[in-house]
Amino acid sequence: MSTYTEKMLENVLSTSFENFDQAKLENAKYRIIDVLGCVVSGANATGNLAIIDQVKAWGGREEATIFVHGGKALAHNVAMINSIMARSFDFEATQAGVNGLYIPSHISGTTVTTAMTLGEAKDISGKELISALLVGDDVACRILAASGFGFALGWDNVGTVNAFGATAIAGRLLGLSKTQLQNAFGIVLNQLAGSLETIWDGATAFKLVQGLSARNGIFSAELAKAGWTGPKDALLGKFGYFNLYTEGCINPDILIEDLGKKYHTEVTYKPYPGCRVNHTAVDCALKFVKNYDIENDQIDQIILKVPAVFRDMFACQPFKIRDIPQIDAAFNMRFCVANVLLRKTLIIEHFQEDYIRDPRITKLTNKIEIKELDDTDTRAWGASLILKLKDGQEYSSDVSYPKGDPVLGPLSKEEVTQKFMNNIAFSPKITEVSAEKILSLIENLEEVDKISEIIRLL
Numbered sequence: 268m269s270t271y272t273e274k275m276l277e278n279v280l281s282t283s284f285e286n287f288d289q290a291k292l293e294n295a296k297y298r299i300i301d302v303l304g305c306v307v308s309g310a311n312a313t314g315n316l317a318i319i320d321q322v323k324a325w326g327g328r329e330e331a332t333i334f335v336h337g338g339k340a341l342a343h344n345v346a347m348i349n350s351i352m353a354r355s356f357d358f359e360a361t362q363a364g365v366n367g368l369y370i371p372s373h374i375s376g377t378t379v380t381t382a383m384t385l386g387e388a389k390d391i392s393g394k395e396l397i398s399a400l401l402v403g404d405d406v407a408c409r410i411l412a413a414s415g416f417g418f419a420l421g422w423d424n425v426g427t428v429n430a431f432g433a434t435a436i437a438g439r440l441l442g443l444s445k446t447q448l449q450n451a452f453g454i455v456l457n458q459l460a461g462s463l464e465t466i467w468d469g470a471t472a473f474k475l476v477q478g479l480s481a482r483n484g485i486f487s488a489e490l491a492k493a494g495w496t497g498p499k500d501a502l503l504g505k506f507g508y509f510n511l512y513t514e515g516c517i518n519p520d521i522l523i524e525d526l527g528k529k530y531h532t533e534v535t536y537k538p539y540p541g542c543r544v545n546h547t548a549v550d551c552a553l554k555f556v557k558n559y560d561i562e563n564d565q566i567d568q569i570i571l572k573v574p575a576v577f578r579d580m581f582a583c584q585p586f587k588i589r590d591i592p593q594i595d596a597a598f599n600m601r602f603c604v605a606n607v608l609l610r611k612t613l614i615i616e617h618f619q620e621d622y623i624r625d626p627r628i629t630k631l632t633n634k635i636e637i638k639e640l641d642d643t644d645t646r647a648w649g650a651s652l653i654l655k656l657k658d659g660q661e662y663s664s665d666v667s668y669p670k671g672d673p674v675l676g677p678l679s680k681e682e683v684t685q686k687f688m689n690n691i692a693f694s695p696k697i698t699e700v701s702a703e704k705i706l707s708l709i710e711n712l713e714e715v716d717k718i719s720e721i722i723r724l725l
Contacts, residue, residue: 294532310335312352319333371543378432382400407435415517572637572639573638602623
């Protein structure tokens with residue numbers, strides 16, 4: 268009898284384009300649009316030019332294109348770069364949706380770039396891009412959902428489940444047999460990593476994890492195709508993924524439930540850059556500035572109430588500018604709220620160093636005290652904002668869920684498209700004309716004969 272892992276592998280290789288319904292096809296297309304926009308806006312973010320120079324210095328066959336910057340290198344190294352650029356502003360699609368659960372994740376930034384990078388090297392069609400992407404997403408989402416997500420062990424799931432998703436994509440595109448794909452999963456098991464300490468410390472390595480999953484997925488599939496072997500059950504073996512990297516596989520049936528019928532993916536599009544944990548607080552602040560016209564120099568104290576689980580996260584650290592200001596700001600709730608109070612919005616431009624170092628931001632962040640929501644408030648994503656003025660008056664706003672929630676407030680297709688165009692406008696690298704052509708090709712992706720048509724425009 269096949270194991271859970273073997274059944275998943277069989278599905279990766281046997282899935283055809285006809286397995287997907289229209290809703291899933293649209294999900295794939297708009298996540299591709301979303302991730303590519305984030306690649307473009309993140310192209311010149313801190314550290315990215317250095318890693319591009321390093322990959323070019325390594326040399327090797329010119330298999331795939333470095334998005335936005337141009338030039339070619341080995342596909343696994345290019346996938347790493349493209350994925351890193353996608354994650355740079357923490358702005359790409361998020362939240363794995365599995366059977367009504369919405370689990371923190373950053374899968375698409377790896378899977379989209381892996382599929383497109385290796386897909387270019389293998390000269391695939393739009394249909395095969397969609398198919399490979401969706402099976403990789405499904406693998407990563409199922410593995411994540413089977414154990415849930417937690418911070419107790421300190422692993423960043425971007426460096427674990429994403430790598431399995433990337434390996435599934437690469438195995439399919441490289442034409443592996445089931446035995447070879449099984450070996451590839453075992454090989455990538457030996458390359459999983461990613462510490463949440465990088466986010467606590469505001470280090471550029473937080474996005475390296477995203478890229479390494481893409482790189483290692485392709486590398487593992489290539490090794491397996493060359494005859495290398497790995498552990499036979501990378502997921503449920505005695506020292507497999509679940510036993511080493513999680514607190515246990517609490518629901519193994521999720522791994523195979525409705526295989527070939529349901530394909531799980533990420534389902535949330537972010538309306539603002541930065542950690543998703545910040546977004547309800549951002550919406551609270553946006554609601555506040557819409558309803559009240561208060562000068563910031565009138566503010567004496569700002570009290571922000573969030574769920575207890577958020578209160579203990581990196582996002583609620585006191586705001587301080589360290590080595591990489593953009594990362595400090597993207598993962599800090601105080602900065603994001605202060606920025607909205609000061610500038611009445613939160614856009615990608617505000618994560619540039621001049622905006623971050625504005626002394627008015629520091630003055631406001633120092634006034635913010637973050638507390639837990641009241642014991643009777645059980646909202647998982649709720650937030651309350653209270654401003655106490657120097658004259659004794661108090662004003663407040665309250666939000667129950669963040670914009671972009673896949674059930675209560677999803678972004679429309681038009682909003683996702685406009686986000687893409689805004690990301691293009693932020694970068695001087697891609698023209699608006701090229702951006703419009705990219706959108707048209709992706710919206711009709713199943714009719715594209717070669718995805719290199721899209722990549723030439725990046």
